[in-house]
Amino acid sequence: MHTFGIADEEFIRGKVPMTKAEIRAMVMVKAAIAPGGAVADIGAGTGSLSVEAALAAGSGKVYAIEKNPEGIGLIRQNAEKFGCGNIEVIEGTAPEAMDSLPVCQVILIGGTGGHLPAILDAADAHLAPGGRVVLTAVTAETTGDIVRAFADRPYALEGFQMQVNRLRKLGRYHLYSPLSPVFIFTAVKETADRS
Amino acid sequence: MHTFGIADEEFIRGKVPMTKAEIRAMVMVKAAIAPGGAVADIGAGTGSLSVEAALAAGSGKVYAIEKNPEGIGLIRQNAEKFGCGNIEVIEGTAPEAMDSLPVCQVILIGGTGGHLPAILDAADAHLAPGGRVVLTAVTAETTGDIVRAFADRPYALEGFQMQVNRLRKLGRYHLYSPLSPVFIFTAVKETADRS
Amino acid sequence: MHTFGIADEEFIRGKVPMTKAEIRAMVMVKAAIAPGGAVADIGAGTGSLSVEAALAAGSGKVYAIEKNPEGIGLIRQNAEKFGCGNIEVIEGTAPEAMDSLPVCQVILIGGTGGHLPAILDAADAHLAPGGRVVLTAVTAETTGDIVRAFADRPYALEGFQMQVNRLRKLGRYHLYSPLSPVFIFTAVKETADRS
Amino acid sequence: MHTFGIADEEFIRGKVPMTKAEIRAMVMVKAAIAPGGAVADIGAGTGSLSVEAALAAGSGKVYAIEKNPEGIGLIRQNAEKFGCGNIEVIEGTAPEAMDSLPVCQVILIGGTGGHLPAILDAADAHLAPGGRVVLTAVTAETTGDIVRAFADRPYALEGFQMQVNRLRKLGRYHLYSPLSPVFIFTAVKETADRS
Numbered sequence: 106m107h108t109f110g111i112a113d114e115e116f117i118r119g120k121v122p123m124t125k126a127e128i129r130a131m132v133m134v135k136a137a138i139a140p141g142g143a144v145a146d147i148g149a150g151t152g153s154l155s156v157e158a159a160l161a162a163g164s165g166k167v168y169a170i171e172k173n174p175e176g177i178g179l180i181r182q183n184a185e186k187f188g189c190g191n192i193e194v195i196e197g198t199a200p201e202a203m204d205s206l207p208v209c210q211v212i213l214i215g216g217t218g219g220h221l222p223a224i225l226d227a228a229d230a231h232l233a234p235g236g237r238v239v240l241t242a243v244t245a246e247t248t249g250d251i252v253r254a255f256a257d258r259p260y261a262l263e264g265f266q267m268q269v270n271r272l273r274k275l276g277r278y279h280l281y282s283p284l285s286p287v288f289i290f291t292a293v294k295e296t297a298d299r300s
Numbered sequence: 301m302h303t304f305g306i307a308d309e310e311f312i313r314g315k316v317p318m319t320k321a322e323i324r325a326m327v328m329v330k331a332a333i334a335p336g337g338a339v340a341d342i343g344a345g346t347g348s349l350s351v352e353a354a355l356a357a358g359s360g361k362v363y364a365i366e367k368n369p370e371g372i373g374l375i376r377q378n379a380e381k382f383g384c385g386n387i388e389v390i391e392g393t394a395p396e397a398m399d400s401l402p403v404c405q406v407i408l409i410g411g412t413g414g415h416l417p418a419i420l421d422a423a424d425a426h427l428a429p430g431g432r433v434v435l436t437a438v439t440a441e442t443t444g445d446i447v448r449a450f451a452d453r454p455y456a457l458e459g460f461q462m463q464v465n466r467l468r469k470l471g472r473y474h475l476y477s478p479l480s481p482v483f484i485f486t487a488v489k490e491t492a493d494r495s
Numbered sequence: 496m497h498t499f500g501i502a503d504e505e506f507i508r509g510k511v512p513m514t515k516a517e518i519r520a521m522v523m524v525k526a527a528i529a530p531g532g533a534v535a536d537i538g539a540g541t542g543s544l545s546v547e548a549a550l551a552a553g554s555g556k557v558y559a560i561e562k563n564p565e566g567i568g569l570i571r572q573n574a575e576k577f578g579c580g581n582i583e584v585i586e587g588t589a590p591e592a593m594d595s596l597p598v599c600q601v602i603l604i605g606g607t608g609g610h611l612p613a614i615l616d617a618a619d620a621h622l623a624p625g626g627r628v629v630l631t632a633v634t635a636e637t638t639g640d641i642v643r644a645f646a647d648r649p650y651a652l653e654g655f656q657m658q659v660n661r662l663r664k665l666g667r668y669h670l671y672s673p674l675s676p677v678f679i680f681t682a683v684k685e686t687a688d689r690s
Numbered sequence: 691m692h693t694f695g696i697a698d699e700e701f702i703r704g705k706v707p708m709t710k711a712e713i714r715a716m717v718m719v720k721a722a723i724a725p726g727g728a729v730a731d732i733g734a735g736t737g738s739l740s741v742e743a744a745l746a747a748g749s750g751k752v753y754a755i756e757k758n759p760e761g762i763g764l765i766r767q768n769a770e771k772f773g774c775g776n777i778e779v780i781e782g783t784a785p786e787a788m789d790s791l792p793v794c795q796v797i798l799i800g801g802t803g804g805h806l807p808a809i810l811d812a813a814d815a816h817l818a819p820g821g822r823v824v825l826t827a828v829t830a831e832t833t834g835d836i837v838r839a840f841a842d843r844p845y846a847l848e849g850f851q852m853q854v855n856r857l858r859k860l861g862r863y864h865l866y867s868p869l870s871p872v873f874i875f876t877a878v879k880e881t882a883d884r885s
Contacts, residue, residue, distance in 0.1 A: 265464050
């Protein structure tokens, strides 16, 4: 079984911001990726989530969408480092770059660049019934945008804020190293049977 | 793949306190249980962690140690509800009740009833090299006790505090439902090669 | 000097939600109420903030605006209990009920009932140059609404999320009692000199 | 009225760690310093708390105990910058350096250098009945040490963990800048009447 245990420093990352290990693990828990499935990672950044998703997907495939050239390079390097031949990088900006996606079981959404509703429309068009969208929000504005964007969509939405304070040793004591809080939302698409 | 996705309300729990879903998922991530392994759950409570561990362990086995008769009954009920024939309940108090444990790859420690050093000694006696102990602390006192207890032990220790605020809908808005913060420690036992 | 030290249980509160002591204290710190000033408390609830503001304002005055009849009664009871003859209750809904306000040095805004921009317009109309608005947000939606509402206003805005976990004794240990996180924003109105 | 509103960057600080503004304000709220009183600040660091205490104490006096030469210099510089002629620096290490303290109404305790019980004994010897000790803890170990140290002392103890995430603007959005969590304890010394 794969266990989402990759440490932050194992990823090649340059100066691109990266989801921290504890958050990445929780996103993967909520994503509940089954082997063989198709996963899209929108705004893949360094590809750290794509790698974890690819390891979980096994014979399945991960489509990593990223517009930043530095990020695109990092995703490819990390995919190679972790032996993830099942990651396909799609260069471009969501929602346009999502057009070529196949039907996915899971869609991960990091940044949305202000295009959340359009990205959710595109996600819905490529998400299987019962599939799930996992969104992370790291700004004061995005959290409210996400709950409002799902108000009238046929999804079961749950969300929470999570904050981690790592302990680090200093002399005889352990101090706290706070990480930024992140909001994690999981939206499960209703199946036809439920409507 | 198993994905630690069991919701709190799916467990039979009576009035016994239960580790919440997000914490349970994070403990499982840190435990990194491989199929086929032996896992001990010290202070198993309702058995919610034992069940998640048993599902992850597959052909392996989970030893759930619990002294509280109500808890013992709940563990058995939950094991049955989730079809976990690989959970063996050991009635008794740690560290004494740990005597009959086989060599384990993972030992989960919830409450210690004030016997932390002795429980860690017993855990060490039954933990394979490279194995890991995952401890949760929910009191102001226990956090410091744990870091101090590991000061001179041949383990690589990391720990963090994690707090989750769930969002719940109220009318047109979403309010926060705060969960108690929990400290999660992971101690990996050094292999002979490292010493 | 007044020190914002009133405990939660000293207020008469019925079933009306009340800002908790630690948050109330921080709001008062950010409000920086000087003796003699005029303060408005929009959505005064139980009047707990109005009472603290009235004690800080001394010879000044606090205008407590509240629409809920139960709340109005509680504000009056609490004003009497704490000997705050300088609290004037204005029954009604913001922004309309703000029409009769004098020029204020400080305006506290709790709930806005979805009328944030109009309430900020009314607040601005009654706020002295250099005066400050202190807003609390307790929903996932309001935080973003507030930062956006101030984007083009001539105010210096700062804000933070604050979460308190109280410790409570249980047997030999202290457990955490988490309070809901609150966002506190302070907006200082620019004086003519700055523009 | 003094309002604990000094921003972090107004203090001269060098490389000495400093209690952040929101925490400093909350410590002052809990200290409830009355004008004219005597206050001791044990482990005064940069003197930021001493300055706030001195402004609140008015005609009273603040005794800032610090062993670090860099800190001693900073306390003197900050006292001068904020016009606090009522701060007296005591060079030395607690508890020894506390010998010369007069009877105090409030004693602030930051770091204890591992001598907590002895420092609490010294504090008790110099604290007026009804006086209060406010302690801050920033390590995983100290929190438990403090609650245990007060278990048998004739003080009413309350404590909480507080975490602040400041919002900072980045482009069109506001990100979170997390501050380290701090535990704040307030211990009020029982008067003879209560025993």
